[in-house]
Amino acid sequence: MTFVPTATIKLVIWDLDDTFWHGTLSEGPITLIEENLAIVRALADRGVVSSIVSKNDAEPVRRVLEEAGIWDSFIFPKVSWNAKGSQIAQIIDQANLRPDNVLFIDDNSINIEEARFRFPTMMVAYPQDVLPVLLTLPEARGKSDPEHTRLKQYKQLERKVVEQAESDLSNVDFLRQSEIRLRFDFDVERHLDRIVELINRSNQLNYTKVRLESDAALATFREQLQRHDVFAAAIFASDKYGSHGLIGFYMQQRTERENRLLHYVWSCRMMNAGLEQYVYERLGSPAIDVVGPVSNPIIVFDRVDWINDQVGEDEAEPTVAPRLLLLGSCDLTAVASYCSANRAEFVNGVKHGVMTRYDDFGFILDDANAVAASRALPALPAWEPRDYATFHHELAESEILVLSLSAALKGHHLVTGDGVVVRIHPEGLGHAIDHDPASPWLNGAAFYDLSLAQKLNLLERAVDLIDRCAVNASHLFLLGANTRDAAKPMNEADRSLARQYNEAAAALCAARPGWEFVSIDEVVAPSRLIDDRHYTRTGYLDIANHLNARIAAAEGAPRRTVSPNLPSDAPLVDLIRQGRKLSRLAIFGNRPKSQLAPIKQAVKLTPLSRMLRKAMA
Structure with missing residues (x-):
């Protein structure tokens, strides 16, 4: 009967007596079939692995195959007098494969039918039907692997399975002693062929199943x-048993409004080790449309505490990553994707449908007692008192700070009636007023416009406070602003403001130990500008690589001297009130009246005092 494969062949399970060799070992001498030895070796050259299920005594079988130099070419060999169906099940489970991708070869019809009954989707064949054509089948062509990388990886997995079976440890305890390390390579283009192969071939742990099988895809x-809002990484794994190579891939779309996985796929070689959960939680538990069937849900364990990140391609012992704090505009959302998972983020994003800004001098300089006591602040579309408290706690604990504050020089400042300063996005303000035009937070509220000199003074005060409070920080980076044209020319007023910010920020960093100004104009190549404020994925990766390189270069340097923790000479609210009080909240642009909600039109055209009287009437 002609053998017709039904799927890609990843594993061939061999019977031995009268299949792999001539004769029955338990009854007398056997004769090896050289063609079969050659098939096993040729399959290994293609990354297709072989195993054994044989009813025999184990030691004589091993001795024969070792003498033939072929024993180490088999993974998870099962040699016993037990039923073959259960032994096949063990191999498939231990190899983390699906029956669909397994071929079982046996000369005995009872064994063939038992396997077919136990595994309806597994390929089964008699030796005379499949062996003459096996190496010519497209389903068995595999992928060139002359170094036998795939076989070595399965032998490492075999060692792990054997050691776990012989230990008295629970699965979690065994994982904790396995010293699992993951390395994230964000330069995914150099691994593109392997990533595409993983996406197209993996099924059990391909959670998204967005195949790349056409030129268009x-x-x-x-x-x-x-895209500037898409982040991706090839994931490499190793443990005490060896290196497992490229084992996973993710593509994440992350914006101020959304955090979603577009691709999430893993090799089955380290299934049940918690890798999928660890990375998923490391990415902030993004939204994902899981396409079944999958072998495991993403979340399996209460927590995964046995995996460490590995920095660099060497196999050095992992170290705990220093605590990282990110503060400021949305470009840090992109940079954060390439940074340590041991981090705290205070980065502009959308909460409750509106933009929340952390590149806000109020968030840094507001009086802690005023923030804690404020009744107006919780009602505003802005950062919350608990954000403020957490930030100032993290400020004292973090070892590396990355700040992006150029946008803090734009916009107006709201002073609440109870003395809290907040920089609110216009969209958020309009949303809040539309939702509740009589909200109590409007009582005594006022907007102020500050001169550039006043804003630069606030920038200096913010840097000084951070410098004093970041007592454990060894590196403090202040990101600059881009001043170059992208595909679309930059607005000249924005360019001028960016240049003045860069000049001031560079001077502030130069005067303070441990601080470094990061010139975006120098770090991000012009070809990686999408517009004057956004960069390609590799542009953000360049920023992250620059930060990592500067940190590495300073390793071993003397610890910075922290300035005395002196109070500011004037409360922030008093400084803001020195600005120009706005009698009109003209912050919604010059859109036609038909495009504005009535309350927004009132906000735009009505003096603040009259608006407040109307709202509270």
Whole structure:
């Protein structure tokens, strides 16, 4: 009967007596079939692995195959007098494969039918039907692997399975002693062939199953990699048993409004080790549309505390990453994707449908007692008192700070009636007023416009406070602003403001030990500008790589001297009130009246005092 494969062959399970060799070992001498030895070796050259299920005594079988130099070419060999169906099940489970991708070869019809009954989707065949054609089948062509990398990885997995079976440890305790390390390589283009293969071939742990099997799909994938809000990494794994190579891939779309996985796929070689959960939680538990079937849900364990990140390609012992604090505008959302998972983020984003800004001098300089006591602040579309408290706690604990504050020089400042200063996005303000035009937070509220000199003074005060409070920080980075044209010319007023910010920020950093100004104009190449404020994925990766390189270069340097913790000479609210009080909240632009909600039109055209009287009437 002609053998017809039904799926890609990843594993061939061999019977031995009268299949792999001539004769029955338990009854007398056997004769090895050289063609079969050659098939096993040729399959290994293609990354297709082999195993054994044989009713025999184990030691004689091992001795024969070792003498033939072929024993180490088999993974998870099962040699006993037990039923073959249960032994096949063990191999498939231990190899973390699906029956669909397994071929079982046996000369005995009872064994063939038992296997077919136990595993309806597994391929089964008699030796005379499959062996003459096996190496010619497209389903068995595999992928060139002359170094036998795939076989070595399965042998490492075999060692792990054997050691776990012989230990008295629970699965979690065994994982904790396995010294699992993950390395994230964000330069995914150099691994593109392997990533595409993983996406197209993996099924059990391909949670998204967005295949790249056409030129159009691959072109879309490449375009996604160039987007400024898309982040991706090839994931490599190793443990005490060896290196497992590229074992996972994710593509994440992360904006102020959304955090979603577009691709999430893993090799089955380290299934049940918690890798999928660890990375998923490391990415902030993004939204994902899981496409079944999958072998495991993403979340399996209460917590995963046995995996460490590995920095660099060497196998050095992992170290605990220093605590990282990110504060400021949304460009840090992109940079954060390439930074340590041991971090605290205070980065602009959307909460409850409106933008919340952390590049706000009020968030840094407001009086702690006023923030804690404020009744107006919780009602505003802005950062919350608990954000403020957490930030100032993290400020004292973090070892590396990355700040992006150029946008803090824009916009107006709201002073609440109970003395809290907040920089609110216009969209958020309009949303809040539309929702409740009589909200109590409007009582005594006023907007102020500050001169550039006043804003730069606030920038200096913010840097000084951070410098004093970040007592454990060894590196403090202040990101600059881009001043170059992208595809669309930059607004000249914005360019001028960016240049003045850069000049001031560079001077502030130069005067303080441990601080470094990061010139975006120098770090991000012009070809990686999407517009004057956004960069390609590789542009953000360049920023992260620059930060990591500067940290590494300063390793071993003397610890910075922290300035005395002196109070500011004037409360922030008093400084803001020195600005120009706005009698009109003209912050919604010059849109036609038909495009504005009535309350927004009132906000735009009505003096503040009259608006407040109307709201509270």
